[in-house]
Ligand SMILES: [Zn+2]
């Protein structure tokens with residue numbers, strides 16, 4: 051367990067991705083294979099279920115620490131984390147243990163079905179053979195509450211460094227329903243796997259927010275204009291009659307969207323489509339909030355599939371008949387894309403592919419009106435793509451633009467919370483948000499509105515459980531939850547610590563799909579400001 | 589009326605008309621130690637240990653009317669006998685014992701039980717009434733041996749050095765900074781001190797207490813001049829513009845609060861070292877027992893919780909609502 055505890059400490063002590071990758075690589079070099087596998091499992095939300103109730107753990111901890119339950123509870127209240135409180139309050143270890151991480155996990159799993167007395171003996175024995183950090187981790191494992199600020203991408207990077215295999219191959223291997231109990235590290239990660247190539251996606255081409263007057267783009271007819279859809283950008287690959295779904299974070303999410311398995315029924319094979327995964331029902335899109343329910347879930351139930359089905363709103367075609375066609379122009383790529391979508395036969399079975407329709411305009415004034423209308427309809431904005439554009443990699447200026455209705459958004463981390471007023475007095479609704487600044491977090495705005503009552507309730511539960519410190523009515527919480535904060539304007543400000551002031555900030559959505567380390571940066575905010583300042587007023 | 593009482597100015601002995609660590613201006617102040625919440629400006633006369641004199645003068649100005657007294661020495665003021673005893677908290681720190689009207693009181697000031705090598709060695713003093721600090725009066729606070737913590741700090745510095753990084757550790761400029769300087773392995777590299785700490789060190793050296801030589805951070809020095817070396821800085825330097833001049837750094841915080849993961853994480857430092865100049869849970873309990881006192885008055889920190897615990901152990905315990913601030917992670921120095 052020591053090796054894993056050291057890894058955890060190192061990951062916990064840094065917010066820098068490259069240091070996290072370095073710590074993981076070092077650990078993967080030294081840990082036994084079975085521990086590596088469990089570590090990957092734990093860090094990718096495949097944690098074991100709780101086997102002992104926290105009520106018992108609290109009782110036993112107070113007992114072995116020789117203190118009254120009230121003192122344990124008061125301490126817990128101040129520390130804010132049960133696993134940590136227990137690890138600090140129980141006496142120093144009296145014996146040593148050479149059990150590895152996997153040994154402990156198996157031992158914990160074996161507690162299922164044991165009597166209370168047996169469990170108590172096991173737990174107390176564990177506490178007396180583990181040091182403080184190990185006890186903390188043991189408690190996290192036994193309460194099923196293991197969480198660590200490491201994204202899938204970071205693990206993939208470290209494994210790629212270790213094995214020399216490409217990151218997207220590793221990502222592919224990590225997905226699916228493998229279990230460390232039946233899988234081996236060698237088989238999962240190291241051995242050659244012919245499927246690696248099959249699943250390989252292309253880098254996404256990303257658009258910049260438009261930074262000039264719309265009329266400067268030239269003739270309207272040279273541009274393909276579409277609605278900007280509010281889902282998650284995705285790539286669907288069909289090769290050798292197998293389906294792979296990638297999200298923009300280069301995360302393989304095939305399991306989360308089983309709808310796309312139906313693409314196997316299309317007569318065409320060996321193609322790659324770029325589009326937007328959208329919740330879609332009865333001929334129209336559902337809200338992004340609905341999609342969140344799908345994003346957060348690793349295993350989707352039948353009920354959820356019926357309730358919130360998804361489609362791919364298709365933008366572009368990158369591979370056709372096994373050939374990379376990114377060098378063709380948009381018009382030609384789109385011809386092939388249409389062809390593929392047209393082959394679907396809705397009568398037999400639902401193929402969840404929709405073509406993102408082109409909006410036709412005679413002049414820029416019409417386009418401007420359409421954007422105004424989009425604002426009223428709650429649509430995110432318009433996409434403008436040059437018909438001659440090839441499909442590029444990453445964010446490139448010049449040929450693809452997004453023209454958003456919401457001029458500004460950023461992903462931010464919740465760090466302070468306060469109770470609301472009136473109807474919402476028992477909920478935490480007033481939040482302060484931070485972004486990354488190097489290895490620090492800086493607060494940059496407050497926001498009060500934008501979530502549903504159900505979401506506020508969920509955040510309230512989080513706040514209560516994760517308060518680090520209280521300053522009067524203000525709670526400082528663990529920096530874990532990420533929200534997309536939208537605002538109308540951004541200006542320099544001497545009054546604010548971050549040097550910026552936002553106008554009408556609000557929570558646009560809760561990004562349950564993001565870890566805190568993936569949230570935005572002060573640099574991003576500053577570049578929004580620069581972008582704005584270099585742009586003539588509209 | 590008891591020998592010692594609390595009034596709006598501080599802890600007061602009416603019989604002798606003397607205050608201990610008062611927070612408002614008074615005529616006669618006995619001072620346990622040089623931290624700012626215990627030795628405040630504006631009193632007409634100060635009495636503290638010999639080692640505290642230069643420290644307090646450095647803080648409050650050389651014009652104050654201050655006298656020194658040795659550990660174990662006593663003075664009589666209007667029939668009350670006062671004496672100073674080692675508290676092990678920082679250089680010059682003392683507990684103050686007061687005997688009169690058939691009562692014996694000890695005011696602990698701040699204290700710790702482990703001998704850190706430069707702050708003197710805490711001695712329990714027999715008494716019937718004990719005013720004790722309880723900054724870390726919760727059973728989650730248990731310190732490791734100092735030698736272990738310094739192993740951690742030395743290893744961290746060595747590692748940073750091997751990576752070409754500059755090591756910056758934050759510590760109070762009075763107390764923790766000298767403790768680090770005294771115990772750190774100076775073979776690893778050069779040691780630089782922030783100006784505030786360098787000045788405090790000089791004040792202490794001038795009173796005859798030897799401290800390792802350290803280097804000053806010159807205006808014209810460049811970031812690479814510090815690569816591989818150690819800088820000791822006060823907590824207020826964290827995130828300040830002073831800090832920005834150093835590049836490729838690893839920043840550590842030495843404080844008892846670093847015991848908690850939440851506190852470590854939100855400070856934004858690279859490392860937290862659990863190093864406190866206060867008692868941990870066991871230290872408090874053992875010290876209180878060793879005084880033989882029946883009446884205990886906790887100040888600083890979790891006084892309510894700690895008093896309740898003491899009552900359950902059979903003591904007469906009531907929190908004392910002082911205006912001491914105790915160790916905090918914020919910019920103010922304790
Ligand atoms: Zn002090």
Ligand SMILES: [Zn+2]
Nearest residue numbers: 625698912914
């Ligand atoms: Zn104090």
